[in-house]
Amino acid sequence: MKHEIAKISKIVDELIDFYFLNSAKKVNISIEENKDSFIIEIESDDVSCSEDKIMNFKKLINVQRQKEIEEYYWQLAGTSIEGEEYNLVGMMIDESIIDYDYPKLKIKLIRKK
Amino acid sequence: MNNLDRKDNEIKLGRIGDLLILIIIPSILFILAFFLDTPKNLLFGLYRIIVSPDVLLVDYLRIGGIGASFLNSSLLVFINIYIINKLKLKINGALIAAIYTIMGFAFLGKNIFNVWPMYIGGYLYVKYQNIEFKNILVIIMFSTSLAPLVSDIAFGLGFQLWISIPLGIIFGIFCGFIITPLSSHMTRVHDGYNLYNIGFTAGLLGSLITSLLRSFGFNFEQQEILSTEYDLLLRILLIIFFSIFILIGFIINRNSFKGYLDLLKYSGRLVTDFTHIEGYGLTFINMGIMGLVATFYVIILHGNFNGPIIGGIFTIFGFSAFGKHPKNSIPIMIGVTIASLMNIWDINSTTVLIAGLFGSTLAPIAGKFGILAGIVAGFLHLALVKNIGFLHGGVNLYNNGFSGGIIAAILVPLMEAFKKGD
Numbered sequence: 096m097k098h099e100i101a102k103i104s105k106i107v108d109e110l111i112d113f114y115f116l117n118s119a120k121k122v123n124i125s126i127e128e129n130k131d132s133f134i135i136e137i138e139s140d141d142v143s144c145s146e147d148k149i150m151n152f153k154k155l156i157n158v159q160r161q162k163e164i165e166e167y168y169w170q171l172a173g174t175s176i177e178g179e180e181y182n183l184v185g186m187m188i189d190e191s192i193i194d195y196d197y198p199k200l201k202i203k204l205i206r207k208k
Numbered sequence: 209m210n211n212l213d214r215k216d217n218e219i220k221l222g223r224i225g226d227l228l229i230l231i232i233i234p235s236i237l238f239i240l241a242f243f244l245d246t247p248k249n250l251l252f253g254l255y256r257i258i259v260s261p262d263v264l265l266v267d268y269l270r271i272g273g274i275g276a277s278f279l280n281s282s283l284l285v286f287i288n289i290y291i292i293n294k295l296k297l298k299i300n301g302a303l304i305a306a307i308y309t310i311m312g313f314a315f316l317g318k319n320i321f322n323v324w325p326m327y328i329g330g331y332l333y334v335k336y337q338n339i340e341f342k343n344i345l346v347i348i349m350f351s352t353s354l355a356p357l358v359s360d361i362a363f364g365l366g367f368q369l370w371i372s373i374p375l376g377i378i379f380g381i382f383c384g385f386i387i388t389p390l391s392s393h394m395t396r397v398h399d400g401y402n403l404y405n406i407g408f409t410a411g412l413l414g415s416l417i418t419s420l421l422r423s424f425g426f427n428f429e430q431q432e433i434l435s436t437e438y439d440l441l442l443r444i445l446l447i448i449f450f451s452i453f454i455l456i457g458f459i460i461n462r463n464s465f466k467g468y469l470d471l472l473k474y475s476g477r478l479v480t481d482f483t484h485i486e487g488y489g490l491t492f493i494n495m496g497i498m499g500l501v502a503t504f505y506v507i508i509l510h511g512n513f514n515g516p517i518i519g520g521i522f523t524i525f526g527f528s529a530f531g532k533h534p535k536n537s538i539p540i541m542i543g544v545t546i547a548s549l550m551n552i553w554d555i556n557s558t559t560v561l562i563a564g565l566f567g568s569t570l571a572p573i574a575g576k577f578g579i580l581a582g583i584v585a586g587f588l589h590l591a592l593v594k595n596i597g598f599l600h601g602g603v604n605l606y607n608n609g610f611s612g613g614i615i616a617a618i619l620v621p622l623m624e625a626f627k628k629g630d
């Protein structure tokens with residue numbers, strides 16, 4: 096798919112925003128390309144985030160992949176100073192696992208090609 | 209019950225069920241068309257709609273009559289919903305916005321002839337890029353903003369028809385071919401604070417094409433053809449339509465309005481899809497409420513209900529599944545109204561009223577930066593939108609989206625810069 100690497104970068108941008116806007120001081124990122132998917136894993140050991148905020152984040156991320164939205168709006172991901180495009184990120188991925196055990200937050204996203 | 213549970217708990221209608229809800233209004237319009245006019249008049253009205261020059265500001269209710277206008281609008285929606293169904297797309301906020309934007313603009317410039325070249329252009333683009341057509345359908349549906357370009361080249365430049373009709377179609381196909389990469393890129397200019405992004409894109413593209421044509425001595429004559437005779441009927445119909453949607457949403461949301469206040473917390477910035485975030489029930493409730501807000505905005509300001517006003521109201525109705533809600537839209541309307549009280553334009557003229565309606569393209573500014581910011585955005589929008597039409601000669605139907613893109617591109621960086629905190 097066209098702009099695949101740029102789209103992965105945008106998704107990661109948006110997630111980095113979420114971590115640093117929630118007190119993270121150090122974030123580890125792993126991006127792996129397989130034959131048919133990209134796997135993005137991000138984790139930090141010092142995230143301070145309310146239960147409501149995590150629930151809202153999950154709500155925005157856990158939506159169905161929407162290729163028609165992605166084609167139009169993908170360039171908006173990662174552009175906001177306050178990282179507000181989590182819903183768009185959700186529409187650009189196929190699976191997500193969000194595990195928050197204060198203060199550790201681990202996010203795994205899978206985007207199929 | 210939290211938001212996630214509530215969305216999961218609403219009555220599920222499935223993809224086809226959601227589509228059926230969306231065709232309720234066009235179906236009523238389709239049936240009414242045959243009650244309001246004879247089949248012969250409907251066909252003649254459709255013919256007049258097709259061959260009329262469609263540059264802003266045109267009113268199909270005046271050109272083709274109410275029956276033909278209803279028929280044109282409903283047919284366009286039926287065909288688009290058929291395409292959506294054929295591509296097995298799940299209904300989302302963007303598709304709802306696109307459907308009702310087309311339905312509304314089918315009263316002021318889009319018709320069953322002039323929109324299809326963009327679809328052909330889009331089809332050629334996906335073949336060239338080797339992607340699926342469904343990936344760009346939303347963009348192509350919105351790109352019909354440039355439909356007047358097809359009609360005006362075909363019927364408005366004075367060429368012989370065997371030359372002008374193919375030429376108009378070729379221009380339309382060209383626009384459909386290039387609009388996808390352009391529109392995607394243009395979102396970055398306003399960072400998603402202008403909901404009618406294609407209006408901004410089409411405004412720039414239309415300005416380039418119009419300037420090119422002017423340089424060869426061809427001019428599109430801007431016009432103002434407005435109806436006055438269907439005011440009462442349209443008021444009643446709109447109030448009924450929007451009340452039906454509130455009722456449907458209420459039922460889907462398990463006979464409740466619960467959660468609606470949560471929906472008002474979103475800024476509305478692109479991409480805010482209420483169908484995904486809050487569910488279909490609350491989305492339909494919001495659409496109905498916003499439809500009524502827009503209708504009463506026109507009534508309170510003593511406006512006359514005509515094609516462009518209907519277009520504005522249905523566009524708000526559609527985009528209320530994709531970012532607009534009363535809290536972020538009303539400040540823009542107030543800003544436009546204050547501007548019209550202070551400056552040279554009549555507060556209840558159609559052009560000022562549609563600036564208030566379509567000006568809600570800037571709703572995310574009010575949603576993000578507050579009511580005052582929204583009022584300022586609305587105030588500036590009226591001044592700009594009344595002047596910017598000259599650039600594209602009226603061939604871009606989403607003139608307010610063009611203006612909105614410029615306003616957002618100027619205001620948002622300033623507001624971000626002077627906001628306190630990181």
